[in-house]
Amino acid sequence: MTPPTPQRMSTAPKFTRGTLNTYRAPADLTRVTAALHKVGRKVALVPTMGALHAGHRELLRRAKRLPNTVVGASIFVNPLQFGEGEDFEAYPRPLEADLDVLGETGAEYAFVPSAEALYPEGAAVTVHPGPLGDELEGTVRPGHFSGMLTVVAKLLNIVRPDYAFFGEKDYQQLVLVKRMVRDLNLDTRVIGVPTVRESDGLALSSRNVYLTGEERQDAVVLSAALAAGVHAGRHGTGEVLAAAGRVLAARPKVELDYLQVRGTDLGPAPVEGEARLLIAARVGRTRLIDNVPLLLGQAAVQGVERSEHQDAGA
Ligand SMILES: Nc1ncnc2c1ncn2[C@@H]1O[C@H](COP(=O)(O)OP(=O)(O)OP(=O)(O)O)[C@@H](O)[C@H]1O
Numbered sequence: 413m414t415p416p417t418p419q420r421m422s423t424a425p426k427f428t429r430g431t432l433n434t435y436r437a438p439a440d441l442t443r444v445t446a447a448l449h450k451v452g453r454k455v456a457l458v459p460t461m462g463a464l465h466a467g468h469r470e471l472l473r474r475a476k477r478l479p480n481t482v483v484g485a486s487i488f489v490n491p492l493q494f495g496e497g498e499d500f501e502a503y504p505r506p507l508e509a510d511l512d513v514l515g516e517t518g519a520e521y522a523f524v525p526s527a528e529a530l531y532p533e534g535a536a537v538t539v540h541p542g543p544l545g546d547e548l549e550g551t552v553r554p555g556h557f558s559g560m561l562t563v564v565a566k567l568l569n570i571v572r573p574d575y576a577f578f579g580e581k582d583y584q585q586l587v588l589v590k591r592m593v594r595d596l597n598l599d600t601r602v603i604g605v606p607t608v609r610e611s612d613g614l615a616l617s618s619r620n621v622y623l624t625g626e627e628r629q630d631a632v633v634l635s636a637a638l639a640a641g642v643h644a645g646r647h648g649t650g651e652v653l654a655a656a657g658r659v660l661a662a663r664p665k666v667e668l669d670y671l672q673v674r675g676t677d678l679g680p681a682p683v684e685g686e687a688r689l690l691i692a693a694r695v696g697r698t699r700l701i702d703n704v705p706l707l708l709g710q711a712a713v714q715g716v717e718r719s720e721h722q723d724a725g726a
């Protein structure tokens with residue numbers, strides 16, 4: 413039997429772009445993915461806030477590599493994760509262009525709910541992120557991670573995806589989503605995807621469109637500082653932060669919110685081994701975040717030796 417694709421389902425999609433069907437009502441999409449599961453298909457979800465760029469395309473591309481899997485994305489600018497004075501109203505919403513991108517990448521469904529459809533009675537019951545929700549991004553954006561986890565929990569319950577893809581660019585988000593899925597026994601495998609960057613190192617972000625020409629040049633200091641930190645990994649956390657700080661000092665207009673070394677689970681940094689270096693800063697009125705993996709202590713020396721060995725064609 414040929415497995416049904418969403419466009420052959422009884423719930424009528426709003427319109428079609430290539431193989432893409434767009435659903436606005438949560439119940440319609442739930443019916444479609446349940447039917448797909450019944451015939452043995454897997455489902456992958458890429459949650460987004462739209463304004464799609466090459467970072468999102470990479471998430472979709474990775475999802476498309478899965479066998480026997482129907483891939484789709486949600487586009488929803490979630491009011492619950494924005495604080496007062498943040499850019500909820502200004503956030504770019506180029507829906508038609510986004511649906512074109514999804515069609516081009518071979519996505520088969522887009523979930524584009526309204527706020528009324530997702531929160532018909534408001535949001536009285538929400539997900540509590542635990543202590544990590546108040547650290548790093550949480551210190552600057554109180555309540556952000558509760559709002560983010562609440563909408564992600566809802567999306568996972570509506571779509572029931574076997575796989576959900578998240579970018580490492582929002583590393584704290586990725587760690588918290590993984591933790592929520594474990595702690596609440598949600599039946600989805602969360603897959604993290606490395607950050608896609610511009611050729612000068614700037615992490616792609618929907619918010620980059622806010623930057624003026626001069627700010628765009630300043631913004632490169634975030635990834636440059638992280639690269640300097642990684643380079644200093646063998647000397648330990650103190651030297652990592654000092655090296656990154658020296659690079660940041662060259663762009664005094666960039667205002668640092670935080671620069672921290674943490675463990676890969678965002679617990680305290682280890683003395684030795686795998687860690688994460690995270691940064692958040694304001695460039696003009698735009699707030700940007702970035703992070704990279706790094707090796708600390710002797711592990712960094714061995715890491716360099718290993719990659720030199722590989723470069724030598726061993
Ligand atoms: N440069 C990138 N590389 C890989 N994944 C990314 C990148 N940018 C965003 N993502 C991922 O895409 C998903 C949707 O993110 P979102 O729609 O908020 O885009 P964004 O570019 O991160 O926007 P924002 O400016 O709000 O941070 C998230 O999982 C996010 O981590």
Ligand SMILES: CC(C)(CO)[C@@H](O)C(=O)[O-]
Nearest residue numbers: 459460461490560563582
């Ligand atoms: C995961 C997400 C779609 C939830 O609104 C958002 O935080 C994002 O785009 O990273």
Ligand code: BAL
Nearest residue numbers: 461493494556582585
């Ligand atoms: N990309 C993370 C979502 C947010 O900044 O609200």
